[in-house]
Structure formats: structure tokens, C-alpha cells
Amino acid sequence: MARGVLYPGRQVEAVVTGRHAPSGEAARFVELYWHVRWRVDEPQDSKVLSYPSVHLVFEEPEPLVYGVVRDLFVRRLEGEGQVLGVKFRPGCFRPFLDGPVSALADRVVPAAEIFGPEVAEAGRDVLAHRETADLAVPAERFLLDRLPEPDPVADEVAGMVDRLIARPDLFRVDQAAGVLGVSTRTLQRLFAEYVGVSPKWVMRRARLHEAATRADAGDAVDWAALAADLGYFDQAHLVRDFTATVGVPPARYARSA
Template identity: 35%
Template sequence: MEEQWRGLLYPARLPAFHRLLPPDPLRDRFRWVWIPEWDLAPGKVSRQEVLPFPALNLVVQEEGVSLSGPATRRSFRDLAGRGWAVGMLLRPAAVPVFTDDPGGLRDAEIPFHAPDLHTAVMAAMSCGAGGAGDDDDGARRRDRAASTAAEWLEARVPVPTAEAEAANRLEDLIQSDRELTRVDQAADQLGVSVRTLQRLARRFVGLPPLAMIRRYRLQEAAERLRGNTELSIAGVAADLGYADHAHLANAFREVLGFTPSGYRRSAAQQ
């Protein structure tokens, strides 16, 4: 998948990670199911650092189900022992089913009451469970878990309204148009007012439209810096609409806590 590693700052650290696309009829309600699995030696810890998508995630783990709100900065989780997670990256259209105030969940993760989802995903992930490797049994287990999660979501999240579809179009535009750097540009392309975009983002995402734009551009910058050491930082900045190298460096420091050159060095060492 083209976006397999998007948002993962150090994918080489992951013992195993998979993103599975939803059935076509559900692509307007979630972007994919993501499943990490790990089986680490005693005493070993694997820190997973993420530059999250500007979106909400519904996550099933052995201890329960949680809802993660939109993040404004990088996040991390330390993995130890043996375990897994099954998460759904929600499209904006699905968000009102889970919360009336996504902005109130910024940088937060709260328990979500869904015992039926938890029971079904636990059963799918436990059936034939072996190690964290990408064997046939593991693929079947992940497919069952993804199908179970999708069926649960389909039964609870209705077909998007016209307003919800407009929120999805906003996300699609910001994600796909790498030359988009301003909210008024997005409003012009979608044929609506800036105020309408702000309202859609507030209700369906919980972040301002400009924060969404900056997040996708920063994810793209991180991916390019990690994936192609021949690219200059100034060139990456110019390609993604930053005024210059310094503006990209400021964005990195503000959200990630380090510079583009520092990130490139640390990613190369993984």
C-alpha cells in the first residue's frame, strides 16, 4: 500500500505492522485497519514513535477498547512482552457516532464501551495465534480481525450525510494535493467558504483545517527525509510549500521536537 509507513517515524523498529484496506462500501467511514503485533524478549522494550494522522482512532487491545482523539504532536508507545492491537483510522464522516466534540479529545485516549467488539476481535486474534511473524496463519488472523471490526462499524455508523461527505472531501483534498498550503485554497477548490471548512473540521475532525494541512505536509516531509537521503532538506521544503528550509525546521521542532537533519540521522541509524 502506498501509505503503508505514513505517520510512522521509525518503521524499522516495528516487529510487525500491517494496514488493511476496508471493503469498498466502507471507505467513506474508515481509512484502514492497522494491526501491530510483537513478541519481544524478556526485558526488551521497543519504543514506537508516531506522527499521527489528523483523525480519530478506535483501538482494540487485550485490556479493552479505546478512542484516541486527534493529536497535535508526536506520540509514542513502549512495547514489551507479547501483544497486539487492532485499530481503525476513522474517516471524518464516522466521528459524530463516537463523539459530539472531537476537539475535546485532542491528545487524549479514553476508554470506549464496546464489549461486543472487544470479544469478537479477541476471538479473531486468538484463533491460531502464533508469533508476530508474517506467516499464513498470521495473515488469516489479521484478515478475520479486520473483517470483524469492519462488520461492527458498518452496523453502527450510517451512510454519510451530505455534510459528512463534505468533511470527507476536505480530508481527501488535503491529503492528496501536495501543493495545498492555505485554507482559502481548499475552500476555493471545494466551492465553499472558509467558515464552512472551519465548521466541518471542528465537528468532524476536532482540529482546524490549517492544522490538518500542516500535518499531512509534515508527514510527507518526514517520509521523504527518511526514504531518500539524496533529497536536500531545502528541496523537500520547497516541494511541499514551505517558504524555506527554516520554516520546515520550525515545523519539525514545534510538532516533533527535533530538526529535519536530526530526524534524518536518527532514522538512518534504525
């Protein structure tokens, strides 16, 4: 399971996942194509700690665009089905829009509103396949015909997000601004316009991803030491932060992951 998927052990028998890398010009905008196929006897919820990325998802009954989900993303799986998602690089969905990406935060909109009615036919073509690479081909073909002009600022912001994600020990926005070589105000403005969420949210989510990944590994976790590594004031601060988003304390999550 990909990093950020919670309780991965519960899904291995009922859910098949795949990832496929973009090619050519699409790689400037797209981080990866992800594929989920499931068959469940009883409905189950898939829970994800989202990344600061916008997704175009080819699914039934229509393709949708998902803005960054700031809380816990929950998808109910029922019966049998599949979806193919296009995960855009953080900041790199902005060239497809007429306004800031923050307008999409916590929202799901019909993809036709952004990509036009042709996206419905593309969705049928995508979902006619079953293997990840085969689904990705028509999805990428659709995107390549509609790529906007490259935006150097989007590329710059994507690099900023990558650097913050790689530094879960960063806790304050002024720290992040110093590492990135910009003012705090500039950083906040760029993230609202291009990423859709604040730099503080990105840093907090990076810490939660790291905590969940440690818990999923199955090894004993020294939560006090991890809290210190991630820049929390103390273990209690980590526990409050994790519980507020995931719904259970990290130690309890580790026991049931």
C-alpha cells in the same frame, strides 16, 4: 511501515504490521484496518505522526477510541502483544457521536462509552486471531451491526481532507478554502465538527508527512528545495516546524531513521 511511522528501520525486526481494506457498507466509514504485532526483548517506543483520523483500537485490557493526536503519538511496546485498529475516514466518525469530533482531540476514551459494553466481547474475539485478515473479520462484523445512518456532509468533509493531504504545498487556510470552494469560516466550522482538528493542522501535518517520507527514503534531500515545494518561507521555517513536532531537525532525523 505505513506513512507517518517514524524511524521505520528500527522496527522491522521486532514489529509485524498489516493492513486490510473494509468491505461493503463499512467502507463508507472506515478507511482501513491496521494490525501491529510485536515481540521485543527491551521496551521501545513507536512514534507516529498521526493522520486526521479517529481510531477504534482492539487491545488489552480493553478496546479504546483514540481521537486525533495533534502532537507526536508515542506508544511503548513491551514484551509480546498485538492490536487491531480501525482507522475511520477523516470526518466519518462524526455519525457515531452525539457531538463534535473536536471533543475527542488528544483524548483516549473507553470504546464502551461510544459502542456499548458489547465491544469488550468483540475485542476478545478479534484478538483471538493472529493474521490481519482474520482479525479484521470480527471487527467489521461488530461495526456492521452498529453503523449509523450515512451522513452526506461527512462524505463531503472526507473528500476535502483527501484533497488537502494531496496538496502539501498549501499553507494558508484561505488558500485551502479557495481550492475547496467554501468560505474560510465554513471550512473551519466543518473541520471542528467532523474532523476534530483545524484545516491549518491538517495542512501542516501533510507537509510534515511529506518531509518525513523524503527523509525515510534514504536518499540525499535538498531541504531548501523541499521547503520551497512545501510552501515554507525558507529552509529554516521547515526545520523549526519539523523539530517542534518530531523533536529533532529533519537532517538529523534522516541520518537516524
